[in-house]
Amino acid sequence: MNFFEYKNVDFSNSKNIILENVSFSIKNKGQTICLLGPSGVGKTTILRTIAGLKYISNGEIILNKKILSNNKIFIEPEKRNVSLSFQDNALFPHFDIEKNIKLAISKNNNGPLFFSTDELMDLFFIKHLKKKYPHEVSAGEAQRACVIRSISKNPDLLLLDEPFANLDHNLKEIIQKNLKDILKKTFITTIIVTHDKNEAFYFGDYCGVLLNKKFEQFDTPFNLHYKPQTKKILEFFNRGTLIPVKFIKKNTLYNDDLGEINAEVPTTFSINQSFEILIQPEDLHFDESSNLQLEIIDRKFNGSNSIYVLNTKNNNKISASVISDHYRILEENKKFGIKKPIYISNLICF
Amino acid sequence: MKNLNNKIWFILPFIISLLVFIPIAIIIYSFFLETSDYISLLSKTYLLNYLVQTFILLISVIFLTSILGIGSAYFVTFYKFPGCNFFSWSLILSFAIPGYIYAYSLNAFFSNYGVGYTLLNFIYSGINYNEVIPKINGIKGAIISLSFSLFVYVYLIVRISFNYQSQNMIDAAKNLGFGPIKIFTRILLPAARPGIIVGLSLVGMEVLSDFGTVSFFSVNTLTLAIYDSWLIYDDLTTANQFSFYLILFIFLFFFIENYTRSRSKFHTPSKSFKDIKKITLKGNKARFVTLFFFLIFFCSFIFPLMQMIYWIVKFPKFYGVFEFMEIFLNTLYLISISTSILIIFSLIINYGIRLNQNSLLSYLTIICTSGYAIPGVIMAVTLLTFFSYFSEIIEKLFYLNNIKNFFIGTTFALFVAYFIRFFSLAVNGIKSGYEKLNTSMDSASAMLGFSKLKTFKKIHLSFLKKNLILISLLIAIDIIKELPMTLILRPYNFETFATKAYYYASQDLVELASTPSLLLVLITSFLILILKRFILKDF
Numbered sequence: 001m002n003f004f005e006y007k008n009v010d011f012s013n014s015k016n017i018i019l020e021n022v023s024f025s026i027k028n029k030g031q032t033i034c035l036l037g038p039s040g041v042g043k044t045t046i047l048r049t050i051a052g053l054k055y056i057s058n059g060e061i062i063l064n065k066k067i068l069s070n071n072k073i074f075i076e077p078e079k080r081n082v083s084l085s086f087q088d089n090a091l092f093p094h095f096d097i098e099k100n101i102k103l104a105i106s107k108n109n110n111g112p113l114f115f116s117t118d119e120l121m122d123l124f125f126i127k128h129l130k131k132k133y134p135h136e137v138s139a140g141e142a143q144r145a146c147v148i149r150s151i152s153k154n155p156d157l158l159l160l161d162e163p164f165a166n167l168d169h170n171l172k173e174i175i176q177k178n179l180k181d182i183l184k185k186t187f188i189t190t191i192i193v194t195h196d197k198n199e200a201f202y203f204g205d206y207c208g209v210l211l212n213k214k215f216e217q218f219d220t221p222f223n224l225h226y227k228p229q230t231k232k233i234l235e236f237f238n239r240g241t242l243i244p245v246k247f248i249k250k251n252t253l254y255n256d257d258l259g260e261i262n263a264e265v266p267t268t269f270s271i272n273q274s275f276e277i278l279i280q281p282e283d284l285h286f287d288e289s290s291n292l293q294l295e296i297i298d299r300k301f302n303g304s305n306s307i308y309v310l311n312t313k314n315n316n317k318i319s320a321s322v323i324s325d326h327y328r329i330l331e332e333n334k335k336f337g338i339k340k341p342i343y344i345s346n347l348i349c350f
Numbered sequence: 351m352k353n354l355n356n357k358i359w360f361i362l363p364f365i366i367s368l369l370v371f372i373p374i375a376i377i378i379y380s381f382f383l384e385t386s387d388y389i390s391l392l393s394k395t396y397l398l399n400y401l402v403q404t405f406i407l408l409i410s411v412i413f414l415t416s417i418l419g420i421g422s423a424y425f426v427t428f429y430k431f432p433g434c435n436f437f438s439w440s441l442i443l444s445f446a447i448p449g450y451i452y453a454y455s456l457n458a459f460f461s462n463y464g465v466g467y468t469l470l471n472f473i474y475s476g477i478n479y480n481e482v483i484p485k486i487n488g489i490k491g492a493i494i495s496l497s498f499s500l501f502v503y504v505y506l507i508v509r510i511s512f513n514y515q516s517q518n519m520i521d522a523a524k525n526l527g528f529g530p531i532k533i534f535t536r537i538l539l540p541a542a543r544p545g546i547i548v549g550l551s552l553v554g555m556e557v558l559s560d561f562g563t564v565s566f567f568s569v570n571t572l573t574l575a576i577y578d579s580w581l582i583y584d585d586l587t588t589a590n591q592f593s594f595y596l597i598l599f600i601f602l603f604f605f606i607e608n609y610t611r612s613r614s615k616f617h618t619p620s621k622s623f624k625d626i627k628k629i630t631l632k633g634n635k636a637r638f639v640t641l642f643f644f645l646i647f648f649c650s651f652i653f654p655l656m657q658m659i660y661w662i663v664k665f666p667k668f669y670g671v672f673e674f675m676e677i678f679l680n681t682l683y684l685i686s687i688s689t690s691i692l693i694i695f696s697l698i699i700n701y702g703i704r705l706n707q708n709s710l711l712s713y714l715t716i717i718c719t720s721g722y723a724i725p726g727v728i729m730a731v732t733l734l735t736f737f738s739y740f741s742e743i744i745e746k747l748f749y750l751n752n753i754k755n756f757f758i759g760t761t762f763a764l765f766v767a768y769f770i771r772f773f774s775l776a777v778n779g780i781k782s783g784y785e786k787l788n789t790s791m792d793s794a795s796a797m798l799g800f801s802k803l804k805t806f807k808k809i810h811l812s813f814l815k816k817n818l819i820l821i822s823l824l825i826a827i828d829i830i831k832e833l834p835m836t837l838i839l840r841p842y843n844f845e846t847f848a849t850k851a852y853y854y855a856s857q858d859l860v861e862l863a864s865t866p867s868l869l870l871v872l873i874t875s876f877l878i879l880i881l882k883r884f885i886l887k888d889f
Binding site: 079082084086091092104150 | 786787788790791794795797799801802804809
């Protein structure tokens, strides 16, 4: 039996249905799951139903062979040994940071944690703020203190809601690494809600993409990237453009705008069949002398590389990525030459 | 289970709403009852007089308190001058002096052969100063007494409004070329308007409910008419009928106050809030402002205090007459029981609102808390009416005797009256604390494994500690000063400082009133100083 089960859960508030028949599970203790999705889609609601802060309308939530919620049973939040770190700072305003964390330690029934409070605070760079009150620290610091408080309870299941939303990029990377170490050593099963794909892929043994009240795909980060199951997943990750192609001969596809495209076509498709494939910026390379010259309509300088939005003869928009060395040449040209033949190493088709 | 839990929280507010509704229901009911000739006699002769006197008193006190209150709040907030830190809190001390005690002092000083006369005679000797000293009595005396004892409402609330104004706004006005007067009239005053209206509405309600001052100066206001018809003509129905007119006036202020409060959300500071930079006054301007504050402080606090001390020094033999300890214990008894009941019920109601977030429950709570607008005299008289009916019904139903004595002859009715009157203070005091404790804290606490009861004890109560102390102190101050309800509803021979002072003053023994009055003022001042020291540190 799985360590954690979220089975066929429906949730609706007084006005709307928020979750519809949502299911996912965590196989083993100590694993980390990430939930991805656009704002307002119900990611936080999932965490709150697991924590017992919201009642589910249907379905079942099971943790460690114990039913937490279903139609008949509802275990009170304080009895679940599930710890939720809130997105907004939920430190008790009248206690200092240390007292806030100590409250959690007093409720640890799972035996001592691998790390001491001081070590945790050190790893999150807030050791110097021990005696400060929540209103005296920044939003990012308060959020880190919240995460420490949640971990300190040594819960059966740790729920983190956008734990690094208030951190700057550099600090975020260090803290992410430290948190991953902590989770590994403490062996705490964790569900992280985030809208940052990189964060989800970094932490998650599995990631679920929640779109339109249900999971569009719940899979490993690798599969989410290389084997997306629906077009909506591509759209959500903003992966590129779907273009119509015709399978003309072995390993060759034809598109009206780009001509022949080479790729390993799955055996499920047959010659002369038409379908759509994903063209990503990294699939198209720059060649100044190419015959296929497309009009540049926008460019985005990303440092080492640049993304160009191109207009095809049929007025379709596709993107191409080039190393920024070519920047100077392209600045002068109004056209972008695409290197032929086009080869797609990992073909994604629908 | 979930639904049942929710409904439980509606029961208590519903019962309290009914309790608050008793006085109003009785007034409306009595208004349509047949009554003795007294009311028709009055309406033919004196009713207009009662209304006119009430109106003159109301307008004059509102005018004076707005000048004193807004003026002092303005200078304290925006300027630095000699003594400004001292005056900023010491003006609050005038809260310790009820209007009726101020009235006794005023009368004693300016009356024929009064303290003023003695003082002039001592310094200059010889002449009959009685003709020179202005006689401050009647409506003049009531206006001055009430203004100096009530302006502090306007001062406090307007000061908070001024404090919420950002320096950005003043800088922007200066940038547009506005001078100090234009900034005051065009920017600061309009922005503080909600505070001013709320403060003046409270003053209005207090003036209309005042009993002690008007009865001492024999100003024929509606409140006095109610008291007289109850006590002198022994006609409860007529008293209730007068109450109907008075309550209409009062509810006008009540609605203005509540409407303004609900519309004034935008006056709370935003993120771009910048603290006000005080302007330092120099030379004559500084001297003038300091003098203005000294006069207000002197008139509102020092003068009545000295007057009482003077009497006590002059007539030391009266010390023994006064059973100080017993009265002190009586007061302590009233305060401790009332405060405990009020705080327990307010905590339950607020906790229910917090758990349920239900608009019906919030509306019910507004009704529960509207009792503060009911004047003390009306509250007392209507509760007497209610308990008479109620005990008759109980006696008939259960064949019992003397139930009435339980309701009226004990402090029971008094506790009910205090409860209705001060419930708003307690509920809103706790509410303002709870508003600062985000509901996600409860979830956070549950996440740490704390049960609801433990969350309440460990998180809520420790967070609300300051609010609870503040409420207890304010209720204590109010109960010590409260006169008409205590006077009418107390058991026989049960005295507080206020009733004792009133008793002597009404017997024309103002000198004797000085001891209970002084003790009342000293205890209240002490409580105000505790408030200032521990709760309102930055004020």
